[in-house]
Amino acid sequence: MRSTCIALAILAAAASGGAVGADSGATQVRSQLPIRLYVADLISRAHGQELANHKQWRRLGYWRPSVWGGVRTEVDGKFFLAKNGPTSPRDELEATLRGFFAPPKTGKQINEHPRCLYPARFRWLQQKLDIDESRVPHKKCPRYQQWRKNLQATSATLVFSSYYLNNAASAFGHTFLRLNRDPATTGGKRQTLLDTGINYSAIVTTNNALLYAFYGLAGLFKGHFTALPYFYKVRQYNDYESRDLWEYELELGKDGLDRMIDHLWELGSTYFDYWYLTENCSYHILTTIEIANPELDLVDRLHWPVIPADTIKAVARQKGLIKRISFRPSARSQLKARTERMTMEERKWVGELASSPNKPLPKSMSITKQVRILDAAADLIDIRHSKELIDEGRGSEGARLKQALLARRARMGVTSDELQVSAPWPKAPHRGHDSRRATLGGGYGDARGGFATLRFRLAMHDLADSSIGFPDTTRLEFLPTTIRWWLDEDEARLEDIYLVRVASLSPIDRFNQKLSWHMDVGMRRVFDQGCDDCLAGHGGLGAGLTVGFGADNQVMTYLMSDFEIGWGRKVDGIRSTGFRFGIGPAAGLRIRWDPRLITLVTGAWHWMPDQPSFAGWSGDAETRWQIGRSMALSIGAELNNQELETRGAWMLYF
Numbered sequence: 001m002r003s004t005c006i007a008l009a010i011l012a013a014a015a016s017g018g019a020v021g022a023d024s025g026a027t028q029v030r031s032q033l034p035i036r037l038y039v040a041d042l043i044s045r046a047h048g049q050e051l052a053n054h055k056q057w058r059r060l061g062y063w064r065p066s067v068w069g070g071v072r073t074e075v076d077g078k079f080f081l082a083k084n085g086p087t088s089p090r091d092e093l094e095a096t097l098r099g100f101f102a103p104p105k106t107g108k109q110i111n112e113h114p115r116c117l118y119p120a121r122f123r124w125l126q127q128k129l130d131i132d133e134s135r136v137p138h139k140k141c142p143r144y145q146q147w148r149k150n151l152q153a154t155s156a157t158l159v160f161s162s163y164y165l166n167n168a169a170s171a172f173g174h175t176f177l178r179l180n181r182d183p184a185t186t187g188g189k190r191q192t193l194l195d196t197g198i199n200y201s202a203i204v205t206t207n208n209a210l211l212y213a214f215y216g217l218a219g220l221f222k223g224h225f226t227a228l229p230y231f232y233k234v235r236q237y238n239d240y241e242s243r244d245l246w247e248y249e250l251e252l253g254k255d256g257l258d259r260m261i262d263h264l265w266e267l268g269s270t271y272f273d274y275w276y277l278t279e280n281c282s283y284h285i286l287t288t289i290e291i292a293n294p295e296l297d298l299v300d301r302l303h304w305p306v307i308p309a310d311t312i313k314a315v316a317r318q319k320g321l322i323k324r325i326s327f328r329p330s331a332r333s334q335l336k337a338r339t340e341r342m343t344m345e346e347r348k349w350v351g352e353l354a355s356s357p358n359k360p361l362p363k364s365m366s367i368t369k370q371v372r373i374l375d376a377a378a379d380l381i382d383i384r385h386s387k388e389l390i391d392e393g394r395g396s397e398g399a400r401l402k403q404a405l406l407a408r409r410a411r412m413g414v415t416s417d418e419l420q421v422s423a424p425w426p427k428a429p430h431r432g433h434d435s436r437r438a439t440l441g442g443g444y445g446d447a448r449g450g451f452a453t454l455r456f457r458l459a460m461h462d463l464a465d466s467s468i469g470f471p472d473t474t475r476l477e478f479l480p481t482t483i484r485w486w487l488d489e490d491e492a493r494l495e496d497i498y499l500v501r502v503a504s505l506s507p508i509d510r511f512n513q514k515l516s517w518h519m520d521v522g523m524r525r526v527f528d529q530g531c532d533d534c535l536a537g538h539g540g541l542g543a544g545l546t547v548g549f550g551a552d553n554q555v556m557t558y559l560m561s562d563f564e565i566g567w568g569r570k571v572d573g574i575r576s577t578g579f580r581f582g583i584g585p586a587a588g589l590r591i592r593w594d595p596r597l598i599t600l601v602t603g604a605w606h607w608m609p610d611q612p613s614f615a616g617w618s619g620d621a622e623t624r625w626q627i628g629r630s631m632a633l634s635i636g637a638e639l640n641n642q643e644l645e646t647r648g649a650w651m652l653y654f
Helices: 002-015 022-031 035-048 055-060 089-100 107-112 119-129 142-151 209-218 230-240 253-267 281-292 308-316 331-339 344-355 367-384 386-391 397-411
Strands: 063-065 071-073 153-161 174-181 196-203 221-229 245-250 272-274 322-328 437-445 449-457 459-461 474-478 481-486 491-504 516-528 531-549 555-567 579-594 597-607 615-627 631-640 644-653
Touching: 035 089, 035 119, 055 089, 055 119, 055 281, 089 119, 107 142, 119 253, 142 253, 153 253, 153 281, 153 308, 174 230, 174 281, 174 308, 196 230, 196 272, 196 281, 221 230, 221 253, 230 245, 230 386, 245 308, 253 281, 281 308, 331 344, 331 367, 344 367, 344 397, 367 386, 367 397, 386 397, 449 644, 491 531, 516 555, 531 579, 555 597, 579 615
Parallel strands: none
Antiparallel strands: 063 071, 153 174, 153 245, 174 196, 196 221, 221 272, 245 322, 437 449, 437 644, 449 481, 459 474, 474 491, 481 491, 491 516, 516 531, 531 555, 555 579, 579 597, 597 615, 615 631, 631 644
């Protein structure tokens, strides 16, 4: 009733001035209302415009439809002014408007006023309701204003850090933001290392690998937004983990950038439960981009699980959103660029100087060659000693080696040529196939006849998939599943289902001696004397060496020591138990005829001691041709100690 009377009074006052100037008259009347009535008028108009249901307001509060009906926020920390704000956008809207006009705070509480805590909310509501900022009692927000001043941001960049299998949280890649500083603050030249990195990540509370996986999958870690100088992120990803960075500068406009920065400020004082497969780094980075540009609809188009590379593709598909793309090579990519044209002798010296920085070089060697060798040796030290250089600093062995090498390099008094590393554009993540894959195929087995096959995986890539947008050396599949229908038996059966299948091939060379490895965990159907046509649990682990040949390891071959275990109710294993294990060699050959045409040959032999089946062996060959981004054709054959199968398949990536 009170709101109705206020509205009628405002309309009457505006109408007394005639049709012309009605809006300005209403605004003038509102500006003269007492604060309490002015706020009531704002709330009335907000409800009249149904702002509580507006897409942007729902995004600012992270309200999503609840399975129990209504809505519920994704924010899990303190973030709301209304008691039931987490489930009521309407009540939170009212509380926010009242909060903006609450009495000013002073002293230590000066930064705790709602006007300071929620600048993105204020900016949006002011635009929608024409709020008279001069009537807001609280004027100063020194901490927020200092943060904006320190940023000096003129644009934002979405950064993708490439796949890193040595850390489960980064196996699928990682995305974060970079707020780009105004070049005028750095002498008119772009100094990207001085920009600000905005990261969303889990606060890890355990070193136990099993608990780490469980907490991440169950949302038991807290996820926080943090701001760090960009050079810290470069040191972590480029140097320590040797991960290439792909940088996508966004076209947001000044207003969009301001909305993003204001909202990032709001998020700095709260947290979300971190869900490894859904509400992860990439999910929440996308939400901030949506806040910047309300016309975008990125998050609702994501599928489960949320894969960082897929979020990059989602951004790339928005016309006009990406302004430019740049590539920042890792320490290993830089070393490769420095040494790829060196002779074997020069590479030998790079390795020796990385271990003995003061070892004399041949007097016959030109200064130019010496400079190139010393620069490459410095990169090699960074790679070999990355962890200790970051964790231990100047007192580490790596720091001692590098300091001695740099001192020797400085005494030469010769400037190095700027290193030019060509961006491997075919590897840009936005160009890769989508993560999910459905396969429809069929074939013939000489023991059991014809069959049809249906396969599905949630994520993400295997060694026979197209290498465009992905490393040639990586397999990472989540929940790959195979169902087979035997035509003669007229029966469909589950052939296999894996929780995860991972492989990392690391071709050895003078500067890289890392082991290659693989791991499989799941269930598969087994056909041998100890388990004839039974579904058994399966775990596999192997490690060994990979050798690469040709440009960018066009041909790779590997040999590993392989260990596998199996278990199940029908398994006739060790001493008639339901447990079995095998050990033996596993080998493979991968040929990249073209980035879209791959041949993969694998084989394994396992000795199974004290079991009905003395040994088991299998071999598989497949050639896969990707047609465009979303489809592929495959032909292959498998030979094991039971039968020979030939097959063909059509694959859809989505």
